[in-house]
Amino acid sequence: MRNPLSKTITQIKPSGIRKFFDLVTEMNDPDVISLGVGEPDFDTPWFIREEGIYSLEKGRTFYTSNSGLKELREEISHYLERHCNVTYDYQHEILVTVGGSEAIDIGLRAMLDPGDEVLIPQPSYVSYEPCTILAGGVPVIINLKEKNEFRLTKEELLAAITPKTKVLIMPFPNNPTGAIMEKKDLEDIARICIEKDIFVMSDEIYGALTYGADHVSIASLPGMKERTILINGFSKAFAMTGWRLGYACGPKDIIEQMIKIHQFAIMCAPTTSQYAAVQALKYGDAEVEKMRQSYDQRRKFLVHTFRKMGLECFEPFGAFYIFPSIKSLNMTSDEFAQKLLQAEKVAVVPGTAFGDCGEGFLRISYAYSLEELKTATDRIARFVDYVRNHPEGETK
Template sequence: MSTDTNSMSRHLNPVICSLPPSGIRRFFDLVATTKGVISLGVGEPDFVTPWHIREACFDALERGFTMYTSNLGLLELRQEIAKFLDNAYDVTYNPQDEILITVGASEAVDLVMRATLQPGDEVLIPEPCYVSYAPTVIMAGGVAVPVPTYVEDEFRLTVQALERAVTPRTKLVVLCYPNNPTGAIMNREQMAAIATFAQQHDLLVLSDEIYADLTYEGTHESFASLPGMLERTILLGGFSKSYAMTGWRIGYACGHKEIVAQMTKIHQYTMLCAPIMGQMAAVEALRNGQSEKERMVEEYDQRRRYVVARFNRMGLYCFEPRGAFYAFPQITSTGLSSEEFCARLLAEEKVAVVPGNAFGQSGEGFIRVSYAYSMTNLTAALDKIEIFVQRCATGSPSPKG
């Protein structure tokens, strides 16, 4: 077989070739080659999916539920999602044609972009942000426009920043609160200003609320619940984070039936449907998973307080994240860039965290630390990070130096 990459490149899509690999995954290629690493990098619960949810899957298999579902997903699951959203966030969707079950919330992001964007349409994306937003915009033919947020504002999106970025080509605004990677949240008053902006400029809003249940102060407010926003908003959610179901790949999208219909069309030609066993497990999660969910959230909250306090004590300023399960400490005092900090920390102390610039240029000077890990691992990792920070402050050589 020929190994001439130049001859192969002419067969490939240049748009896809131009996309950089995920900054998270690229960094963790290094982690995979280093033995004995304590990783605080992956946004995945360390809890196993609660037993009663797993048992629902086993029961589905024993009863022979191994077939396709409707492209929209099991009606039973869509009904439970509609009930949950109505009770929890006061947003009402028709399970018949306004809710689509997806293969994780990440697929839903892709479907939104491809169903709504025309070539050249612009999408305003607050940064730092989840790594998939901009690439899915580009793959759909759109233009990703970063909108920086700042630690001084606790990484909340402001109308002033949006006004500086909006143009006549703007079609969509992305929101992700609680936020990955910063843990920031927005209250109803702050979101109302964004809602007014969306109405004034006739924009759609993709509201990725996958971390909604992981809110530690007050209660989560869904963007779709704001006046005039239900029809403009495509609301995304899922089961990965709040029910420790990452590998099950069950997410959902809710919105105006015309948008959902076009998303479903793409979904039926690519994924067809989410696995039926996972959908039936998700039904069980919504019906009987509240106590287990609350137990996990309480544990995350304890870890959150510990991690933030440790970073601030060691001299790395860390604003208090009030949602998700990430801390985003500032590392500029060490004199290192985000990538330098992470690479040296991995090499010298065998601790893996993610450089902040993996989430957009405004993440430079920060690192993302997941506290979805045991207290044992968190304590050991933070002890090593503190040693590393002290070494940077004194200019001491590395252990191998």
């Protein structure tokens, strides 16, 4: 029988994040603490849930416009003007999607022709590379460096550009490192993109979660709105992961083509989620700030704790992850994560899940209670101490 599978899809590796999530699920052990999944531990604020319930009670269960509820697109425009100093026309420049992940997928499909190169700074979110391949593009990896706080430098960008370069992905604030790009960093990148005529996909899903420095969108810089697709959503800042709602903003001609793909593949984002999201944008700033302050407390605790263990750990200023180095322990990231789970029942994600340059690092999410983090880090410290005292590599 003929092989029914696409060569392209069979050659794409499954998510390294889900690998460890599935291991925890299979263990079915209540004592396991998982610090692996990037999902807020907060419930969606009640007034947002209440609006979703009310929309169901009122029978608002029909399709919306392909591009999303008019009221929601208006509020997205207001929100970005308020928080990012960039204005979008809700009628032509905003598309509501099924999570930020769909926006990434259809944005790349709308922009790429076969052979177009996409610059992907890594470590970064697991979807960029496979989505580029599925869209017929060629991923070109830029390895970010800890000495630069995992920021993209102008030198690294210039070295990666070729005549085939079409899109640069900007994954900041960054998953998994927690790195951010400040305005001065973005200005260097923007000048190069304009000079070399490169389009940007700016994934700003963690934009509301920064510490010590306000988030700056590259789309707000002169000459960049017309060449940037801004990706954002409700999962992280508003604790709405299961509502599956995101959005893309950008030039009318690109958004029109994204809507076409969305139209045929999805139809529209979930109606109930869209009504709830209107309330989130209108009245959610105070709730987001409460969650951000809690994440900040946990962030400081983890950075201090890992440094106390003797593990190098640069201070992240965005998202809700830290990215400690385990290079001093002479173990691969995967080996460390596997043995830690077996020995101490703590699940973390190897840095290699986010690109080869993540070797020697771990992603630790602090979207968990401080009590859980204290218990988990006590176990990690015990494991690190054991590894240091048994360099021959015995299994605990």
